[in-house]
Amino acid sequence: xxxxxxxxxxxxxxxxxxxxxxxxxxxxxxxxxxxxxxxxxxxxxxxxxxxxxxxxxxxxxxxxxxxxxxxxxxxxxxxxxxxxxxxxxxxxxxxxxxxxxxxxxxxxxxxxxxxxxxxxxxxxxxxxxxxxxxxxxxxxxxxxxxxxxxxxxxxxxxxxxxxxxxxxxxxxxxxxxxxxxxxxxxxxxxxxxxxxxxxxxxxxxxxxxxxxxxxxxxxxxxxxxxxxxxxxxxxxxxxxxxxxxxxxxxxxxxxxxxxxxxxxxxxxxxxxxxxxxxxxxxxxxx
Amino acid sequence: xxxxxxxxxxxxxxxxxxxxxxxxxxxxxxxxxxxxxxxxxxxxxxxxxxxx
Numbered sequence: 503x504x505x506x507x508x509x510x511x512x513x514x515x516x517x518x519x520x521x522x523x524x525x526x527x528x529x530x531x532x533x534x535x536x537x538x539x540x541x542x543x544x545x546x547x548x549x550x551x552x553x554x555x556x557x558x559x560x561x562x563x564x565x566x567x568x569x570x571x572x573x574x575x576x577x578x579x580x581x582x583x584x585x586x587x588x589x590x591x592x593x594x595x596x597x598x599x600x601x602x603x604x605x606x607x608x609x610x611x612x613x614x615x616x617x618x619x620x621x622x623x624x625x626x627x628x629x630x631x632x633x634x635x636x637x638x639x640x641x642x643x644x645x646x647x648x649x650x651x652x653x654x655x656x657x658x659x660x661x662x663x664x665x666x667x668x669x670x671x672x673x674x675x676x677x678x679x680x681x682x683x684x685x686x687x688x689x690x691x692x693x694x695x696x697x698x699x700x701x702x703x704x705x706x707x708x709x710x711x712x713x714x715x716x717x718x719x720x721x722x723x724x725x726x727x728x729x730x731x732x733x734x735x736x737x738x739x740x741x742x743x744x745x746x747x748x749x750x751x752x753x754x755x756x757x758x759x760x761x762x763x764x765x766x767x768x769x770x771x772x773x774x775x776x777x778x779x780x781x782x783x784x785x786x787x788x
Numbered sequence: 789x790x791x792x793x794x795x796x797x798x799x800x801x802x803x804x805x806x807x808x809x810x811x812x813x814x815x816x817x818x819x820x821x822x823x824x825x826x827x828x829x830x831x832x833x834x835x836x837x838x839x840x
Contacts (some may be wrong), residue, residue: 761820
């Protein structure tokens, strides 16, 4: 959705009928006064990913990418400085605004936990999560044992759990090292991507790791044999019914997070589609 | 004016005041506190969403 302000985001959430969220950094950090980026992120990521794929960029494109990288580094420094002086009362105010509307924030995902972020920024992200009332922060699994070790230890110090998200690189034992490193480390599992990766042991994984799953991204993807599509719920191969029944029947405590990744149909919008996903869950669970 | 009419007026004003003061609702039963608020916990399963 275009407007990512705190107020607009809250409206999308309540209109969707949702009362608990994994919050991206943007709405809360902009509410707290973080400087806004003027970088053309779309262009930046496009050029970066083409370069990563080994494509040859034209001279102009290479020049543009270098300029964008310079701008991005400067903005990163600005953000880092702002974060070092943040007043966490703004995050408490944000939490109250959401709570008054009936919405709790169980996870916070600012871009503050990467290998490129300082310890001060990581600590900031954890303190902000605490002020928002979150039980955990989330980030992409860094595939870097030293970093998961550091985040786990910092999580212990700040009493904040750290959920590692995965895509199709997820395997049954993907999180084992991080889990062994610290009790603060956990899973921000992605059920849909796990199916698209071709695994057939998702129920076994949920039963084994439920105590360490902090939250689970939920979507309906197809198996590799069926094309790995990301489809409206009920049309893919993710065993949503079995998963939700297992959580219900075994009284697992982690939330199932709707992550809208399928193509929003013509004439619809993200709010309507999240409503549809929620209704699908309701039909499966009632 | 300390009669039944005055009591009713004061009570009504109190209720109006309470309506604009969410803190008043903090001690109220859940059904009142949660009126008109979303609820995506279904049969013990918390359904949430990620915001973007």
